[in-house]
Amino acid sequence: MIPCDLHVHPDYSFDAYSSIEDYCKKARQIGLRVIGFTPHYDTNPNRNEIDPFMNVDGEKVRIDDYAIGRYFDDCFEARKEFPDLNILIGLEVDYFRGVEAEVMRLKSEFPFDYFIGSIHCLDDIAISSKKEAPDYFNSHSLEQMANSYFGLLYDLANCGLFDVIGHADYYWRFGILYYGEEIFEIYKSRLEKVAKAAVRTNTGFEINTAQNRYGNDDFHPRLDFLKCAVEYGVKINAIGSDSHRDDYLGCNINMVLKLLAKHAIPFKVFYETC
Ligand SMILES: [Zn+2]
Ligand SMILES: [Zn+2]
Numbered sequence: 001m002i003p004c005d006l007h008v009h010p011d012y013s014f015d016a017y018s019s020i021e022d023y024c025k026k027a028r029q030i031g032l033r034v035i036g037f038t039p040h041y042d043t044n045p046n047r048n049e050i051d052p053f054m055n056v057d058g059e060k061v062r063i064d065d066y067a068i069g070r071y072f073d074d075c076f077e078a079r080k081e082f083p084d085l086n087i088l089i090g091l092e093v094d095y096f097r098g099v100e101a102e103v104m105r106l107k108s109e110f111p112f113d114y115f116i117g118s119i120h121c122l123d124d125i126a127i128s129s130k131k132e133a134p135d136y137f138n139s140h141s142l143e144q145m146a147n148s149y150f151g152l153l154y155d156l157a158n159c160g161l162f163d164v165i166g167h168a169d170y171y172w173r174f175g176i177l178y179y180g181e182e183i184f185e186i187y188k189s190r191l192e193k194v195a196k197a198a199v200r201t202n203t204g205f206e207i208n209t210a211q212n213r214y215g216n217d218d219f220h221p222r223l224d225f226l227k228c229a230v231e232y233g234v235k236i237n238a239i240g241s242d243s244h245r246d247d248y249l250g251c252n253i254n255m256v257l258k259l260l261a262k263h264a265i266p267f268k269v270f271y272e273t274c
Helices: 020-030 065-081 100-109 133-137 142-159 172-185 191-200 223-231 253-262
Strands: 002-008 032-037 053-056 059-062 086-094 114-118 204-208 236-240
Touching (some): 002 020, 002 086, 002 204, 002 236, 002 253, 020 032, 020 065, 053 065, 223 236, 236 253
Parallel strands (some): 002 032
């Protein structure tokens, strides 16, 4: 039995490969009770030719309300077909300054269950992409990168529009290759301000287990970052595999939950606090 996986990319995301139906079948097989879908919603206008696309009916189309509507149709269909599962309809919004109005509009026009806000880009360069990351990391010192990332993370936490902050320490995923182990220290002088904003706006942090699939023992955020955030009062309110195909659904969730229990890190999913 796996209690939940709240960060799942169905094939509406153009970098994902399994349909909502496939994921739901897989959820039944592995005993996953709550599945939260979170397609990418990447609409940074400075990345207009790279990001804002979704797959709809086998075609790559620009993200718009029609695409979101089709995503809802599939989720509603799945809720009928899989009444034994609890299917949540979410979105992983790429956070950039200025996206707030669009998130408010989406909230007012669609019955989303939740929003994850995640940082993937600094200076409009995707530090989450192996291909683009060198452009950013090779041209910024660790100090510059850290200040830029945590400045953006503060605005994300402070805007109060998101239920969950996704993979809060994503900077080290590829940054470790450029800055070395020192990158693991940068949160120490910078997390407090972010954490206090998150507490004020009731925004939780997610635990993202994707790194474990890449042969890495760590998850996002790493344990010391996580403990520090919790000490500042942040709620850990979601856990997700960040699956882009159904093979990974539920991956490492129970392992991480056990680890949290071992370290007495409190965990309560956001829908249990509603
Ligand atoms: Zn992400
Ligand atoms: Zn994701």
